[in-house]
Amino acid sequence: MNTNSTVRVFAVLDLLFAVLSLVGFGVLSLIWTYGIFFSGDPIEDKIQGSFGVLLFALPVGVFVIVFLAAGIGLWKQKEWGYYVHIAAAVLAALSIVGVIYTILALLFAFQPGFKAAFFDQSAAQRG
Numbered sequence: 835m836n837t838n839s840t841v842r843v844f845a846v847l848d849l850l851f852a853v854l855s856l857v858g859f860g861v862l863s864l865i866w867t868y869g870i871f872f873s874g875d876p877i878e879d880k881i882q883g884s885f886g887v888l889l890f891a892l893p894v895g896v897f898v899i900v901f902l903a904a905g906i907g908l909w910k911q912k913e914w915g916y917y918v919h920i921a922a923a924v925l926a927a928l929s930i931v932g933v934i935y936t937i938l939a940l941l942f943a944f945q946p947g948f949k950a951a952f953f954d955q956s957a958a959q960r961g
Contacts, residue, residue: 837947841908844939848922849905851935855897862891893928900925916952919943 866887904922907915923939926932942948 845908848901852901859894
């Protein structure tokens with residue numbers, strides 16, 4: 835597999851993780867909405883429950899933003915996309931399934947050919 839193909843594969847994976855995180859964020863938002871407006875629980879229980887849901891929803895929201903930026907940056911082969919991809923890979927380690935992705939993403943990201951796809955191109959554009 836050549837370097838451009840590898841970059842594209844990781845761009846698609848980052849975008850896929852962004853979509854999955856967005857779905858998770860939507861589910862947590864629905865749970866939060868139900869807990870606040872439709873449950874018959876006392877107000878104290880609603881408040882405690884909403885903090886619990888927000889505790890999970892905020893990091894998932896960050897995942898959406900970081901993975902979306904990483905996918906776009908990789909696809910366009912921008913320097914910042916390379917760095918955001920590394921940050922997304924580190925964030926993925928915080929999830930159970932993401933540990934495998936983190937290992938693969940970092941192994942490929944630090945390969946000279948993968949890195950060159952971002953930095954050689956931008957040096958040529960500047961010079």
